[in-house]
Amino acid sequence: MPVPKSEFDSLPDCDFYTPEELLEDDQMYTVYEIARLMQDLEPDAEIDQGTERVLLDWTIPWVIMNADDLVIAEPRTDDEPARYGLKE
Template sequence: MPVPKSEFENRPPCDFYTPAELLENDQMYTVYEIARLLQGLEAEAEIEPETEDVLLDWAIPWIMTNANDLVVAEPRSDDEPGYYGVREDDTDDE
């Protein structure tokens, strides 16, 4: 149920990182690592599965919204997720 804005003392703008601000140019990241980074955690941080599920709710739309600025790599094996990285320029594979 919606609540009045007045119930919240602090209401900063809803700002998200750009891919260039969040990710290192020479690295590829899983959606799980991106989810952690969006919350200010280290990419390798150990978190509870329930917390990870909530963080993925933020990371997946972020990836979709920023798709034009990202490159994707297929998993290296069947038990590994895909990887995302910053699109540096038009020399990245298409």
């Protein structure tokens, strides 16, 4: 159910990091690590699975929208996720 804007103390702009602001040039990241970085957490921060699922709902579209600025590395093993990094 929608709620009036007046119910909120603050309404900052909806602003997302650019890949250059978020990722280090020489590193490759999983979507899970990117999700944490987008929330100003360390890439290896412990978070519960429910929170991680919500963060992935934001992260996967971010990766898709920024695909032109990213490279992808296929998993090195069957039990490892793909990794993303900045395009040079």
